[in-house]
Amino acid sequence: MRKIEHLGIAVKNLKQSNALFERLLGKASYKEEEVGSEGVLTSFFQVGETKIELLEASSENSPIAKFMERRGEGIHHIAFDVEDIRSEVERLKANGFEILNEIPKEGADHKLVVFLHPRSTNGVLVELCQDKD
Numbered sequence: 572m573r574k575i576e577h578l579g580i581a582v583k584n585l586k587q588s589n590a591l592f593e594r595l596l597g598k599a600s601y602k603e604e605e606v607g608s609e610g611v612l613t614s615f616f617q618v619g620e621t622k623i624e625l626l627e628a629s630s631e632n633s634p635i636a637k638f639m640e641r642r643g644e645g646i647h648h649i650a651f652d653v654e655d656i657r658s659e660v661e662r663l664k665a666n667g668f669e670i671l672n673e674i675p676k677e678g679a680d681h682k683l684v685v686f687l688h689p690r691s692t693n694g695v696l697v698e699l700c701q702d703k704d
């Protein structure tokens with residue numbers, strides 16, 4: 572793993588949170604994107620080498636909607652940048668981590684992504700992401 576690529580934050584209202592994070596960070600979001608397969612609307616802010624990803628549920632079945640019901644707004648996941656996502660998945664599996672999707676899927680922001688189950692990572696949802704060429 573090379574760096575923290577981004578932190579994902581679950582929010583109720585992307586529009587309001589965009590304005591809030593714009594005030595907080597002193598800059599505007601550089602991108603908004605809907606990821607239909609995940610049922611989320613996302614917005615990204617660049618902060619140095621790392622990003623903040625705001626996530627609003629776009630449907631009731633969205634994992635974000637379920638997270639919000641249980642825990643409300645707040646940090647949802649931590650994403651690590653990896654060079655080779657498939658070999659990282661093999662390495663982590665061999666080390667006993669529980670992989671949610673072994674086949675990398677299309678995430679937001681031109682990434683291939685894999686998630687680890689929080690019960691194998693001290694309650695933290697971990698995302699691996701690799702740039703798509």
Ligand code: ZN
Nearest residue numbers: 579624650698
């Ligand atoms: Zn993410």
